[in-house]
Every structure is written in structure tokens, then in C-alpha cells.
Amino acid sequence: MGRQFLSKSEEFVIMVVWICTAPLLDVNAHVKKEDIESSLGIIHEVSIKSLGTLCVTEQFRSLNVPVDTLRFESARQKADLAATLLQDLGVAHHNGLQDAISKNILVSDQNALSARVLALNASTGTLVNCAWWQRQGMEVGGPKKVAETIMEIGHRPSAEFPWYEDADSSPGLRSPKFVESPPNVSYRGWWTYPYYSCSARRWLMSYSVPIPPPGRRGLKGFLSLDVDVSHLEVDQCESVSDSLHVSIGVFHGSHKCHNVTSECIFKPPMNGAPWSRGRYQCRCRRGYYSPYHGGLFNGTLVEVAWEEYLENSTNSWETIFQCRKCAPGCHFCTDPSPCLATYHWPFRITLLSVSISCVFCTLVLNVYMFKHRKLKVFKVASPIFLSITLLGCATMYLEMAAIFPVLDMYSCIATKWTRHLGFCITYTALLMKTWRVSLTYRVKSAHKVKLTDKQLLQWMVPILLVMLIYLGTWTLSDTPTAEEIVDNDGLRFKQCAYNWWDHSLAIGEVLFLAWGVRVCYNVRNAESLYNEARLISYAIYNIAIVNIMMIAFHLFIFPRAGPDIKYFLGFIRTQLSTTTTTALVFGPKVIRVLRGQGDQWDNRARSRGVTASFSLNGIGLVPEEAPDLYQENEELKEEIQKLAAQIEFMKIVHMEMNNRHIKPKAGGYFSALNAPMVVHSPLTKQGILNKPPEEL
Known part of the structure; x- marks a missing residue:
């Protein structure tokens, strides 16, 4: 050779x-x-x-x-x-x-x-x-x-x-x-x-x-x-079969299945003839179906159809043995029926437009409040906390923009941040003001409680910082993702997944709401300027009730609702909690300003004797200049000491007048040399006891 x-x-x-x-x-x-x-x-x-x-x-x-x-x-x-x-x-x-x-x-x-x-x-x-x-x-x-x-x-x-x-x-x-x-x-x-x-x-x-x-x-x-070599098998599929040790590798991948829509499944020989062509089956891939033969084709028939296709005699290889794509979102299907829930975009766009309009309204209201911040109706309500409240409301409105499209990882992150951070900002700002009223209302001492806006902000910042750290850790360590769920009609759509991060934060927010409800209950009888403490209490009650109701709707009434119903429930929750809060807190103030009464004291509060201590920022019925709280406190101490001395004097006079047999001590206050010319009995109508305290 x-x-x-x-x-x-x-x-x-x-x-x-x-x-x-x-x-x-x-x-x-x-x-x-x-x-x-x-x-x-x-x-x-x-x-x-x-x-x-x-x-x-x-x-x-x-x-x-x-x-x-x-x-x-x-x-x-x-x-x-x-x-x-x-x-x-x-x-x-x-x-x-x-x-x-x-x-x-x-x-x-x-x-x-x-x-x-x-x-x-x-x-x-x-x-x-x-x-x-x-x-x-x-x-x-x-x-x-x-x-x-x-x-x-x-x-x-x-x-x-x-x-x-x-x-x-x-x-x-x-x-x-x-x-x-x-x-x-x-x-x-x-x-x-x-x-x-x-x-x-x-x-x-x-x-x-x-x-x-x-x-x-x-x-x-x-x-x-x-x-x-008769025992070797002609395996035309690409996949590694169980009989690879006796298959002929050169024939791998030589099948005639439509490789995009179907996959080759090797069929071991049953009649003792491993050397034969077409010993496989073409099965529709995931996401494809065929109305013929249940999506499973015999390899021998596919080989014949392929030869006829090359000879241009028939096109059965393309029409019969080629699987068809399922409807969008279908992992498995047997027909072209839809698998994804339908989104009614005009309806969702309408709700989104209303929410975006509310965002612009809160921004306009914030500018309007800042412009009239020197009016008493805004000044006594702490303009800085009012601005923070409006910022939180605008953030909660943006949740509707985050869940508007088909949810994915980024929209789920935006949903968690807008919902929880907006709630924390709004609720904390309102609760800080109510808590100040509660502390002032419960004080029985003559000393005034000194809680300024700066001090309340120092309490508020750690709460917001804890929320930011929690949300940041959640996003980085276990990024929120969207999962597929099935509605009542068996149609799938994506919803943000809920895990122990959501449950832990929900428990914390419920406890926070419970504390807020308790604070509001403690100040239910407190009088404040423009009745603001009561309106804020109503807003906090409303936030708690709405969130509890929406949780019940999602878990028990509409557990398998479609995407549009869930979007509508989110819109209702946002409007009932956020819009109602804005209306209760800012509605009466804006109305008074529009009527020209924004710089006038509340006559009803004045008639009830509402003092500076019961206002939401420590400003009451006082002149425009800011009071010197330390000097006012010292003056109050002196007045109390004078009143105590007068009461002691009255007790001594009463004792001397009713015990005349007791001789005055030499050099004492009531001795002959120092005794007053005329002494009235304390029991007479013209006596000392009948005089007002300011004449003593």
C-alpha cells in the first residue's frame, strides 16, 4: 500500500x-x-x-x-x-x-x-x-x-x-x-x-x-x-442519550427536525436493527405547539418530508412538521389560546393620569403653602412639617407610575421604595406634630414643655434613616423581582414577589400605626388652634383603616384578581389614604386663605382659652414677635412665689384675730409698736379674705 x-x-x-x-x-x-x-x-x-x-x-x-x-x-x-x-x-x-x-x-x-x-x-x-x-x-x-x-x-x-x-x-x-x-x-x-x-x-x-x-x-x-459494528446505533440527535457509549458520533445532529421549533428525541431500536435512519422523534420545544400528532412526529416521516421538501414536490415539512409558536407568555400550550392576562391600557392610563395629576397638585400646594407660610393658619402648623407631609404624599402617588407597566425587577424596586418610603415620610411628619400635642397636653406641672420644630426633626431623622437602611439592604441583598401568578381565568401575569422582607416591614408599619392611633386617642380632647390636632388624628385613623381594608381585599376578597383589578385596588388605596390625608390637613387651611381669614385667630379656640402650649408648634394667641420662653418661665415662677407668700400671710392673720388671748411676741410683727392701726376680722365682708388676690 x-x-x-x-x-x-x-x-x-x-x-x-x-x-x-x-x-x-x-x-x-x-x-x-x-x-x-x-x-x-x-x-x-x-x-x-x-x-x-x-x-x-x-x-x-x-x-x-x-x-x-x-x-x-x-x-x-x-x-x-x-x-x-x-x-x-x-x-x-x-x-x-x-x-x-x-x-x-x-x-x-x-x-x-x-x-x-x-x-x-x-x-x-x-x-x-x-x-x-x-x-x-x-x-x-x-x-x-x-x-x-x-x-x-x-x-x-x-x-x-x-x-x-x-x-x-x-x-x-x-x-x-x-x-x-x-x-x-x-x-x-x-x-x-x-x-x-x-x-x-x-x-x-x-x-x-x-x-x-x-x-x-x-x-x-x-x-x-x-x-x-452492527450493535452501534445511528443516533441523529444532538442531545447525549443514555446509549452514547454505542452510538456513532458522526451522525449526531443530522436529524431533520425543525431545530428552532422542535427538538430531537432519540428512540432506541426495538426490533434489533440499530442501523436505520430516522430512529428519533421530533417534539415541539417549550413555547411551541402543533395541531398535528400532538406535537410529536416520527423521525422516518420527517426524513421523507425533508427529501420531498428538497425536491420541491411538497411543503409538508414546513406546514405539518414545523411547530407553531404559542401565544405570548405560554410555556406549554396545545393550541393558540392566550396564556397572559390582558391589560386594558386606556383604563390604566386614565388612573395613571389621575395619579400624576395628584403629584403635580401636591407640588403646587407645597409652593402655595410656602408662599403664604407667614399667615397664622400655616405658621402655627409648622410649615416645615407641612412641606415634608406633601413630599411624602407625592412619593406615594408615584407608586401608581411604578406598577403601571408590566412588572419587572426595576419596577418592583421602584414600587417598594415609593410605597414604604412615602408612607414613612407622610405618617412620621403627621405623627411628630400630634406627639408634641400629646406631651404638652399630659403635662401637669407649671413648667412648659419646650419642643421646637428642630427637636422634632431630630426625632424624625432616625426613623427615616432606619427606613432608608432597610430598603437599601433589601434592594442590594435580595433584590425584589416579579413572579408570575394566575388569575381566576387561568391567565398569567407578573406581580412583585412577597417574601419575609415584605412581611417584616408590614409588621413594623402595623406597630407604628398602632402607636400613632394611641397618640391620637390620647389627644382626642385636646384643643388646638384651627382644630388641627383633631384633623390630623382623623387622617391617621384613615390611613390605618384604609391599609387594613386593602390588605383584606388582596388576601381574602380578590386573591386571584386580574392585573387591572389589582391596579385599580392600588389606585383606590392611594386615593383613600393619600388624597384624604391631603384634604384633611390642607383643605381647611386653603379655604381660610381663599376666604381671607388665613391671618386671623380661630375665635372658637380663643373662646375656649386655647393657650400656646396646645398649638402644634408652640405658637398660640401671642403677638407676632417670637416669645422669650425662658423669661416667661421665670416670671411665672415669681408670680407663684408671691401667691404662696400671700397665702401664708392670710393664715397668720386669721390665727391672730381669732386668738386674742395670745399676746404678741415682743419685737414680733403684731407687737404694740409694730401693730397696724386697724385690723379687720378675716370673717367680715370687708376683710382681707374677701379681697381679690391682685389687691393683696
């Missing part, structure tokens, strides 16, 4: 290198798609004609694709060893030795089916001797030779044999009959392409080794070993 031969030591080194590197070699790397398709056609033809016209007109049918021979490495090594021994001993006069070698070395391998040794004339190439051996029990009826063709002595071996090629007739080092050896590896012989043998009724591969004559003249030998 026109190739050089190596020494035994070199062959041993090459053999070791091959065993170590063989798993890294890819024998299918340069196989053409045309060769794969033609080989599949041959397999199909053999599977339907092997018992018919094929074995009448032909004895062999070879493929054009290689098969990984690594699993037959032991048989190849034994063939190389036998060829080396026969080269040393000769092939003409050692038939007994040849028989022993073939039986004990070649045919003893579990993968070997048969072996043959040809003795050829070195100069003419005619056949001198031919020895055949076959492994025991390979066919029914006992051992017998695979007599593919009777080889007559004196004739040249036929070139039709897939395992034989005369080295003198081959122009190159390798005949097209044989597979190219892996790179960087040298064999003594060559592996053939897989071929079907009609005499053996099997798919075979042969390893052929030429045995050169010891001299220029004499007999040259030719050894060929056949291995049975």
Missing part, C-alpha cells in the same frame, strides 16, 4: 502515544455534510433492500463517514502483533502457526468477527494461499466462514473487497477505501469505512495490514481483521 514500516520498538512507542492521546482526537472534525447525508441514504437503502435487490446485485455497500475506532483498539493491536509475527515467520509454509495465531490472537477478541491472511506473489500479485477464520458461535448453525466471494488460487484478489487494496495500484499512501489515520499517530495498517456485508448480514469494519516480503522476491502477505 505504498507506506514505510517501522521497527517493533517504534511501533510500541507509537502505540503508547496513541492510547494516551486517542481520547483527545476527533475523527469527525472534517466530515462533510454531504457525506453524512449520502451515508444516511445508504443506511436507509440497506435497511429496506438488504434482503432484496441489494444483495443480488452487490455484495458490499460502504459508507463515506468514519466511525470512532477507539473501542476496537485491542483488536487493532492484536492484528498488528499478528502481522509482525507473520512477517518474521513468513506467510507460505507455516499454516499451522498461522491458524494458531489467528484463532488465539485475532478471533479471540470479543469485537472480532473474522480474520483472513492472504499469501500473494510479490511480483505478479496473484493469490497463492488464503486462510480464513471466524469466531465461534457468531451465526446460527455453528462456526462457518464468511465466504463473501470465492477467491480462486492463481487470480488476483478482487478490488471490490472493501478490505483489500493492492499497494502497487494505489497512487498515494492511502487508498480512498480506508479512513485517514488520526494525526500524529502511525498504524501498521488502515481501518476501512463501515460497510454492509451481504454474506455476513452485518455492518462491518475491517483493519487491513500489508505484510511485506522479507526480500525483493518471494511472497507478500495481507492480513485483514473484521469487527462487527
Whole structure:
């Protein structure tokens, strides 16, 4: 076959290198798609004609694709060893030795089916001797030779044999009959392409080794070993099946399923014929369906439809065997029915427009309040806290913009932040003002409680800081995401997922609301300027009731409502809590300003004697200048001390007037020298006790 031969030591080194590197070699790397398709056609033809016209007109049918021979490495090594021994001993006069070698070395391998040794004339190439051996029990009826063709002595071996090629007739080092050896590896012989043998009724591969004559003249030998590859499976799918260890890798990915819409599922052979084309099923991929055959197509029919499609005879491969895309959002479907809930965008846009309008209204109201901040109706209500309240209301309105589109990770993050941060800002600002009234109202001492806006802000900042830290940690460590839920009609839509972060924050907000309700209950009888404490209490009550009602609606009444109903419930919750709070806190103030009464004191509060202590920022019925609270406190102390001294004086006078037998102590206050000229009885109408305190 026109190739050089190596020494035994070199062959041993090459053999070791091959065993170590063989798993890294890819024998299918340069196989053409045309060769794969033609080989599949041959397999199909053999599977339907092997018992018919094929074995009448032909004895062999070879493929054009290689098969990984690594699993037959032991048989190849034994063939190389036998060829080396026969080269040393000769092939003409050692038939007994040849028989022993073939039986004990070649045919003893579990993968070997048969072996043959040809003795050829070195100069003419005619056949001198031919020895055949076959492994025991390979066919029914006992051992017998695979007599593919009777080889007559004196004739040249036929070139039709897939395992034989005369080295003198081959122009190159390798005949097209044989597979190219892996790179960087040298064999003594060559592996053939897989071929079907009609005499053996099997798919075979042969390893052929030429045995050169010891001299220029004499007999040259030719050894060929056949291995049975009928047990290998033609797996045309890409996926790794359970039977990969017996599949032919070159055929992987050669199926005719529509790869975008369907996937190939290998179907193991059930009738003992693994060498057949189309032994798979095409199943619609996830998100696709077919109205035909339940979305599961037989591979043989698909192969036929593919050939007809290439011949432009029919288009059934595109119309019948191609799956159709499910409706948007469907993971599994059997028809084009929708799987996603429908969003009524005009309805949602209307609600969103109302919410955005409310945001602009709160900003305008904030500017309006800042412009008239010096009016008493705004001044006594702490303008800084009113601005913070409006900022929180605007943030809560923005929740409707966050949940407007189809929810995803970013919209869920915006939803959590706008809802909880807006609630915290609004509720804390209102509660701080009410808490100041509660502390002032409960004080029984003559000392005034000094709680300015700056002090309340110092209490408010830590609360907001805790909320910011909680929301930031939540966003970074366990980012809120959207999950799919199913409504009453079985349609899916996305909603922000709820986990222990939501539950923990909800518990905290409920406790915060409970504390606020308690504070409002404590100041239920307190009088404040413009009746603001009561209106803020109503707003806090309203926030608590609305949030509890909405939770009940979502959990018990509408647990599987559609996306539009949930969006509407969110709109109702925002309007009932935020808009109502804005109306209660700012409505009466704006009305008074519009009527021109914004700079007038509340006559009703004045008649009830509402003092500065019961206003929401410490400013009561006082002049425009800010009072000196320390000086006022000191003056009040002096007045109390004077009143105590007068009461003590009255007690002494009363005792002296009713006990005249007691003589005044010399040098005392009531002695003769120091006694007053006229002393009235404390019991008389003109007495000291009947005089008002300011005349004493």
C-alpha cells in the first residue's frame, strides 16, 4: 500500500502515544455534510433492500463517514502483533502457526468477527494461499466462514473487497477505501469505512495490514481483521442519550427536525436493527405547539418530508412538521389560546393620569403653602412639617407610575421604595406634630414643655434613616423581582414577589400605626388652634383603616384578581389614604386663605382659652414677635412665689384675730409698736379674705 514500516520498538512507542492521546482526537472534525447525508441514504437503502435487490446485485455497500475506532483498539493491536509475527515467520509454509495465531490472537477478541491472511506473489500479485477464520458461535448453525466471494488460487484478489487494496495500484499512501489515520499517530495498517456485508448480514469494519516480503522476491502477505459494528446505533440527535457509549458520533445532529421549533428525541431500536435512519422523534420545544400528532412526529416521516421538501414536490415539512409558536407568555400550550392576562391600557392610563395629576397638585400646594407660610393658619402648623407631609404624599402617588407597566425587577424596586418610603415620610411628619400635642397636653406641672420644630426633626431623622437602611439592604441583598401568578381565568401575569422582607416591614408599619392611633386617642380632647390636632388624628385613623381594608381585599376578597383589578385596588388605596390625608390637613387651611381669614385667630379656640402650649408648634394667641420662653418661665415662677407668700400671710392673720388671748411676741410683727392701726376680722365682708388676690 505504498507506506514505510517501522521497527517493533517504534511501533510500541507509537502505540503508547496513541492510547494516551486517542481520547483527545476527533475523527469527525472534517466530515462533510454531504457525506453524512449520502451515508444516511445508504443506511436507509440497506435497511429496506438488504434482503432484496441489494444483495443480488452487490455484495458490499460502504459508507463515506468514519466511525470512532477507539473501542476496537485491542483488536487493532492484536492484528498488528499478528502481522509482525507473520512477517518474521513468513506467510507460505507455516499454516499451522498461522491458524494458531489467528484463532488465539485475532478471533479471540470479543469485537472480532473474522480474520483472513492472504499469501500473494510479490511480483505478479496473484493469490497463492488464503486462510480464513471466524469466531465461534457468531451465526446460527455453528462456526462457518464468511465466504463473501470465492477467491480462486492463481487470480488476483478482487478490488471490490472493501478490505483489500493492492499497494502497487494505489497512487498515494492511502487508498480512498480506508479512513485517514488520526494525526500524529502511525498504524501498521488502515481501518476501512463501515460497510454492509451481504454474506455476513452485518455492518462491518475491517483493519487491513500489508505484510511485506522479507526480500525483493518471494511472497507478500495481507492480513485483514473484521469487527462487527452492527450493535452501534445511528443516533441523529444532538442531545447525549443514555446509549452514547454505542452510538456513532458522526451522525449526531443530522436529524431533520425543525431545530428552532422542535427538538430531537432519540428512540432506541426495538426490533434489533440499530442501523436505520430516522430512529428519533421530533417534539415541539417549550413555547411551541402543533395541531398535528400532538406535537410529536416520527423521525422516518420527517426524513421523507425533508427529501420531498428538497425536491420541491411538497411543503409538508414546513406546514405539518414545523411547530407553531404559542401565544405570548405560554410555556406549554396545545393550541393558540392566550396564556397572559390582558391589560386594558386606556383604563390604566386614565388612573395613571389621575395619579400624576395628584403629584403635580401636591407640588403646587407645597409652593402655595410656602408662599403664604407667614399667615397664622400655616405658621402655627409648622410649615416645615407641612412641606415634608406633601413630599411624602407625592412619593406615594408615584407608586401608581411604578406598577403601571408590566412588572419587572426595576419596577418592583421602584414600587417598594415609593410605597414604604412615602408612607414613612407622610405618617412620621403627621405623627411628630400630634406627639408634641400629646406631651404638652399630659403635662401637669407649671413648667412648659419646650419642643421646637428642630427637636422634632431630630426625632424624625432616625426613623427615616432606619427606613432608608432597610430598603437599601433589601434592594442590594435580595433584590425584589416579579413572579408570575394566575388569575381566576387561568391567565398569567407578573406581580412583585412577597417574601419575609415584605412581611417584616408590614409588621413594623402595623406597630407604628398602632402607636400613632394611641397618640391620637390620647389627644382626642385636646384643643388646638384651627382644630388641627383633631384633623390630623382623623387622617391617621384613615390611613390605618384604609391599609387594613386593602390588605383584606388582596388576601381574602380578590386573591386571584386580574392585573387591572389589582391596579385599580392600588389606585383606590392611594386615593383613600393619600388624597384624604391631603384634604384633611390642607383643605381647611386653603379655604381660610381663599376666604381671607388665613391671618386671623380661630375665635372658637380663643373662646375656649386655647393657650400656646396646645398649638402644634408652640405658637398660640401671642403677638407676632417670637416669645422669650425662658423669661416667661421665670416670671411665672415669681408670680407663684408671691401667691404662696400671700397665702401664708392670710393664715397668720386669721390665727391672730381669732386668738386674742395670745399676746404678741415682743419685737414680733403684731407687737404694740409694730401693730397696724386697724385690723379687720378675716370673717367680715370687708376683710382681707374677701379681697381679690391682685389687691393683696
